[in-house]
Amino acid sequence: MNSFSSRAWRRLASLSLLVATASFAQPVLNSANVPMLRQVLQAMPKGGDLHNHLSGSVYAESxxxxxxxxxxxxxxxxxxxxxxxxxxxxxxxxxxxxxxxxxxxxxxxxxxxxxxxxxxxxxxxxxxxxxxxxxxxxxxxxxxxxxxKGHVPEMLTEDVWRLASENVDYLETIFAPDFGKARDLMKFTKPGESLADMHTAIMQSGQVPPIISAARAVIDGAEARVKSDLHCGTPNAQPGCDSTVRYLYELHRGVPLQQLFAEMIVGYELASADPRVVGLNPVMPEDSYISMHDFDDQMKMFAFFHQLYPKIHLTTHAGELWPGFVEPEGLRHHIRDSVMIASAERIGHGVDLTYEDDAAGLLKTMVSRGVAVEVCLTSNDVILGVSGKAHPLRDYLAAGVPVALATDDPGVSRDDMTNQYMRAVQDQGLDYATLKRLARNSLEYSFAEGQSLWANHSFEGFANACAGEKVSSKPADRCAAFLSANTKARIEWRLEGRLREFEASWK
Ligand SMILES: [Zn+2]
Structure with a gap:
């Protein structure tokens, strides 16, 4: 909902965005309008958060x-x-x-x-x-x-509610609903076994289904708690009741290979069994000893699982590195290998882009394969010390790589999605048209199930069933049927309606 009520206030707010977008030219005017810019960007419907760690999204107070x-x-x-x-x-x-x-x-x-x-x-x-x-x-x-580990329902409620409060109503949150049980399955493998033999041994142990069932029950319980704590379906319904939440199974790249393999089995099986778990994402510091030492083997494991489970989505933290954190050679191939070997459909961070071998060729590959980058400006600043002109956001945009802004760990960084948009304007010089494209990208490149609303990734027109439809009016039956059958199209339709309302409030 747009929280502004007075027309004059809206006009002022709109003005502050125009001024702030010229922030490099007029920094004094910009700083005078920061509070207004915050109001505008908080009210702006921002689509989804595609890179959000559940435990990192909860505040210390909780x-x-x-x-x-x-x-x-x-x-x-x-x-x-x-x-x-x-x-x-x-x-x-x-x-x-x-x-x-x-x-x-x-x-x-x-x-x-x-x-x-x-x-x-x-x-x-x-x-x-x-x-x-x-x-x-x-x-x-x-x-x-x-x-x-004991408070997933309350944590999810906090995460969903806070994002919805700032007009982000699609979420892919990263967590492991088995709480580490998957790693125990490595006991069914033997040193030196092939990946195929390890897979067979673990699947034949009979121990995977109970972990999957328990994990699904954790998600069921958390979702029920979100609905009840936010009073959904009552006159007191809170922000978040209309949100769409999906899950990315959290893998741990800092654990030994056999344990990571066991996690992968549970992750791919869980995502196959439960449509709410839309994919996987390996987490933990990319520069740690095991993450660096085992990187090539980890990529091969992803390639192995991609063959077995081609429909399960993968996004990987890749290039969350910077000179000094690792040896120079470690900066040269993580993004490319994640795309080319692991078949990642999205990349988290991608900060060390310009240290990759043939970065220009890599950008072209990402464009041609439609690989999106989840850009986490606050996180990159506080963890890697990379911001402003050193950040590759504008390189990705100039090359035509799809970008979505994301929070990463808003509880730990004590920040929010609106501030990612603030940084994009003030620190990166992006204009409203670009912000709007990033918001649309956050749904277009989401792993939400079903087809897109759009005829193409340029957002120039709706796809067949909804071609020619206007979000300002009720969709015709054919379009309505398409929207109800395709979650991605449905959340995109909602964003378009909300953007229209938001923009109309400026005039
Ligand atoms: Zn992350």
Missing amino acids: YLRYAANDGFCVDSLKLTITQCATPEQIAANPALPAVIVPASTVFAPYSLLYGQMQDALSMRQFRPVLESGHDHFFNTFGKFSAVS
Whole structure:
């Protein structure tokens, strides 16, 4: 919904966007209009978030609340949520209770621990003194993992609601609803076995179906909780009730190959069994030892699974690297291999593009294969220190590679999708027409099931069943039937209607 009510206010807001888009030429005027720009871009319907880690999307405040409610403790020295010490541990170390304190104590009046824990669990007030942005960012996940696994329904509610509140109503969130059980399946494999033999052994173990069933029940439970917590279907329905949520199974590229292989089996089987799980995405720092050392083997595994499960979508973090993080050779091929060997349909980040061998040829390949890039401007800034002119966003756009803006981990970075659009305007100089294209891309290149509304990726006209239709009026029966049979077309139709309403409010 457009939150503006006064026509004059809308005119002012519109003006601020026009001024801000000329930010490189008139930085003073731009900074004077930042609050207005924020209002405009928050109200702008932005389509979907295609790169969103569920646990990284939840704020530290929520994790501390879960910890207190569940009777967990916090380690006041390591600034981590943890199990409380057992009587045996305290007997062995009587100083423990002074360090491992009940999580509820962070909420006490005058407690300094509350702010210290918020800082530790996120990028809040981060200063690169004792650790880098990269290390602090990735270390947060281990500091809240004790409670994140037990609160998926509340986490999903927070994620969906907050995005919908800023007019993002399609979400592909990345998480592993088996909570690590898949990795145990590696015990059915033997060292030196071929990929085909490993696949057969794990499938024949009989242990895959129960993991799939339990994972689907986790998603069922989370979706039911979202509906009830947001009061969907009642007069008090909250933002998020009309959102469409899909899931990307989270693989861990930093674990040993056999374990990753076992995760892949569960991921591909889960996506085959449950249409809400639309694909897979390997996560964890791309520059870690195992991620770098096993990269080529991991690509071969993706190629193997692509043959077996050609319809299951894959997007991969690729090129979330920058000189200095890895040896120079490590910057030369991750994006290309992810596209050419793993058959990734989308790339997450792609920051080190210009360090790839034949980057121009790679861009052409991405255009011809329709491979989109999920660009996460805040994340790239705080983790890799890459922003402004150093960021390859404009190279992708100039080459015609489809781009969608994404949040990555808005809870950890304490940011949101609107601010990605703010950065795109202020830091990258994009205009409204380009932002609108990126919003449309976020649905066009989503893994939502069904056909597109559009006749082509240039968004110049609707496809056959809806050709000539206007989003301002009720679709004819043929188009309505097409929309109800194709989720992707349906969410695109909704975005077009919302964009029309948003733009009309400017005039
Ligand atoms: Zn990510």
